[in-house]
Amino acid sequence: MGLMGRIRQFIAVLGSDIQAVLDRDPAARNRFEVVLTYSGLHAIWSHRIAHILYRYRFYLIARVISQVSRFLTGIEIHPGAMIGRGCFIDHGMGVVIGETCEIGENVTIYQGVTLGGTGKEKGKRHPTVEDHVMIASGAKVLGSIRIGRSAKIGAGSVVLREVPPNSTVVGVPGRVVVQDGIRVQEDLDQVNLPDPIMETIRVMNQEIELLRAEISVLKSDKKK
Known part of the structure; x- marks a missing residue:
């Protein structure tokens, strides 16, 4: 893919980030408001720039961008983390996303969420979050574990083990709640959890x- 193709692809990703806010936040009125006032979006966009620099081994500049973004938004995303299209960080103050995190498409993250490691281990040490996952306020997901597609993590949960797709986790430590084998509804409701x-x-x-x-x-x- 040529330079112009990469630029068009990058612009398309930025557009999907804006659309994610409009689709999932009823308070969002229009694109102009979203671009100017949503700190979660600013953090994601800063990260996308920092991640490109990180991939090309401009580590210091990438870290500086991530730290400036942290200062301005209250959201800390390591430039090494991989974040897919349509990620929405809602009221993101206190969100922390570690270096080896992998986040899929259309993931929703609320304030105070930590996607972190469990110690000083090397290599892959942060979570992998698949597409369409919702992680509610204050949840902590720790270690090199996988959160399956369309899963929900309840507010304040501490997740230390793998989470199957289409399931809901609540409590400390996090417990998977099976709802009669019925797929969890994708309504992104972080309150009405079992x-x-x-x-x-x-x-x-x-x-x-x-x-x-x-x-x-x-x-x-x-x-x-």
Whole structure:
């Protein structure tokens, strides 16, 4: 691909980033407003420039751009991270994305999310996030793990293990919640997520009621 082809491709990626904001944020009114006022978009665009420089081994300039972007937006993205089209960082203050992260297309990330490592290990040490994933506020995804396509990570979750596609994770540590084998709806709702602890308590209460009924029957038989 020639230089002009690469430039056209880069412009198309920037356009998809704008469209992602318009599609997923009801507060976004028009492209002009999005370009001027969305810090998440500014951070993504700064990263795209820094990543190109990083790939060509202009490491210092790339890191300087990423640090300036961090200062201006509150979002820290290492220039080595790979981010696909249509990534939307909503109210992104405190978001951290590590060097070996790989983020697919149309991923939504809310404020306070960390895609980080677990120590000083070398090589691939940050998460791989597949297409159409939603990571809610304050979630921490740590280590070289894979978050499957169309998965949802609930607010405040700490994810340390692989997440299958079309599933929902909540809690600390993160637990995969299976919803009767039905695919999780892609409505990007970070609030209405199931609570596995409450579900466990509900099941236990049902078992206790059954045991009480059985004991009551046994007592009745004993009196006879």
